[in-house]
Amino acid sequence: MLIKKIRGLFSSDLSIDLGTANTLIFVRDRGIVLDEPSVVAIRTNNAQKMVAAVGGEAKRMLGRTPGNITAIRPLKDGVIADFVVTEKMLQHFIHKVHENSFITPSPRVLVCVPSKSTQVERKAIRESAMGAGAREVYLIEEPMAAAIGAGLPVEDASGSMIVDIGGGTTEIAIISLNGIVYAESVRVGGDKFDEAIATYVRRQYGSLIGDSTAERIKHEIGTAFHSEEEREIDVRGRNLAEGVPRAFTLTSSEILEALQESLAQIVQTVKSALEQSPPELASDIAERGIVLTGGGALLRGLDKLISEETGLPVVVAEEPLTCVARGGGKALEMIDRGGIGMFSHEN
């Protein structure tokens, strides 16, 4: 135990949030050392595939690649769509952290996995991390890490509700005594919001916009709740009828309309989690409120919408985009204190 404690003090344990949209790596005492889009660009030469770029550089290539390069997102809808490429990406990021931070290799690595990921996926993630030099690998479910990162009292015998709105999925969990009492996930998140915006623009303006433009519109004027303050953005898309770029202006009310269906799905999943929560925990949640994490929590007015629909207080966690990675880091510290109840059964 003492040796474990001492080792804990000097170790450069990594916590990895392997997300559909972004991968983050947190190192104890250093904070977030890597924050990159989960994108890999693959170059094909005479049927041979090679990694051309990973992370930010690869994301800039999305939708702009020549014939022999494809930029792909190996995780989709919160699950691994391409094992081989995910492994390559994970290894690239872990090596990058080692190179940049003079961190000793072979640390303990904790990976945050979607609560609905299969045993096969968990095994693949574990093997990828081992392949990248991890000495020990721990897996923790994302909502648990998110709750710890948001500072919720997960160890207490009291219910906490977390809604983590990522790129591919929204994960909802009720946590008490270091365990997930109820978890539900819906394949709606930031990506679906972007798709809904692109669909709206195609229907209303007869123009095509790419994923990055849709995401930019969401960041700048996106909203989940009606507000007096109307925002606008000038956009350029390829007009379908004329085949040439055309400019038009979008307003925040239009984006609200475009997002209706996706938002309704999230609200419905939150409501059904509340309905299925044991009464004691439901009353704790009613008192403490619902905590939102993940990039989607930054969508303007989403807290208001969920609060209005559930009648409960809703708060957005501080730095929602880094909650999962930071929570994973804290969970690693908890291992040294013997708090291992929260880890996935695979450990």
Ligand SMILES: Nc1ncnc2c1ncn2[C@@H]1O[C@H](COP(=O)(O)OP(=O)(O)OP(=O)(O)O)[C@@H](O)[C@H]1O
């Ligand atoms: N200010 C903002 N307003 C709205 N959405 C935002 C904002 N900032 C980031 N996002 C969205 O958050 C999403 C990414 O969130 P996050 O990094 O938490 O997801 P992830 O962990 O990679 O995904 P998942 O949990 O599904 O695996 C993207 O869709 C991004 O567009």
